[in-house]
Amino acid sequence: LLGIVWDVTISGNNAYLLAGLEAGLRIVDLTNMATPQVVGSLRLPQPGLGLTVVGGYAYIADWAAGLRVIDVSTPAQPREVGAYITGGTVRDVVVQGRYAYLADSEGALVVVDITDPSAPVGVSTLSLGDPVVDVTVVGHYAYVATGRTGLRIVDVTNPTQLFEVGGLTTPGHIEAVAVADEVAYLVDSKAGLLIVDVHVAAQPIVLTTLGTP
Numbered sequence: 001l002l003g004i005v006w007d008v009t010i011s012g013n014n015a016y017l018l019a020g021l022e023a024g025l026r027i028v029d030l031t032n033m034a035t036p037q038v039v040g041s042l043r044l045p046q047p048g049l050g051l052t053v054v055g056g057y058a059y060i061a062d063w064a065a066g067l068r069v070i071d072v073s074t075p076a077q078p079r080e081v082g083a084y085i086t087g088g089t090v091r092d093v094v095v096q097g098r099y100a101y102l103a104d105s106e107g108a109l110v111v112v113d114i115t116d117p118s119a120p121v122g123v124s125t126l127s128l129g130d131p132v133v134d135v136t137v138v139g140h141y142a143y144v145a146t147g148r149t150g151l152r153i154v155d156v157t158n159p160t161q162l163f164e165v166g167g168l169t170t171p172g173h174i175e176a177v178a179v180a181d182e183v184a185y186l187v188d189s190k191a192g193l194l195i196v197d198v199h200v201a202a203q204p205i206v207l208t209t210l211g212t213p
Helices: none
Strands: 005-011 014-019 024-029 037-042 050-054 057-061 067-071 079-084 090-096 099-104 108-113 121-127 132-138 141-146 151-155 163-168 174-180 183-188 192-197 205-210
Touching (some): 050 090, 057 099
Antiparallel strands (some): 014 024, 050 057, 067 079, 090 099, 108 121, 132 141, 141 151
């Protein structure tokens, strides 16, 4: 039914999935966990790779089709209300406050003002050289997973004026990053899971490496 599922997020009683080449966005009602039901769906211009749901809207990283903004306030009738094209290929999206942060695999972190979801406006772009594949934002910092250059830490205190403050080169390619309690968890193509102390953003320190079997 769904094919390959690229990403999933939970909001309320619903799961939001990005599925298959043609399946697009699927909304699944989880009220009865034993019998989850697909209650809504929407085709996307490209195979979506990442999404987040905030305030009745799904923000989707839709590859070459950029950022797509979907009104999901009525789960049975999702509808696209806005879009922002970066000119590259968007791999991931995270929302904090009035801004969406986009991981662009052409090598940039892109910030978009989504105050009006129907008319997203780009406010800044920071070129990082290598493909940006994942991003998470915690507090004043964006933690960015790039290709050969590993983890990059960007100050987003003023989202219109981004600047890099620190980084960590890893053995392989960083494919994903998550941050909690000033600790970053990095998925590395060669080293496996890296656990990194980032309480001093300018000097991230590897605490533990859990290698692949």
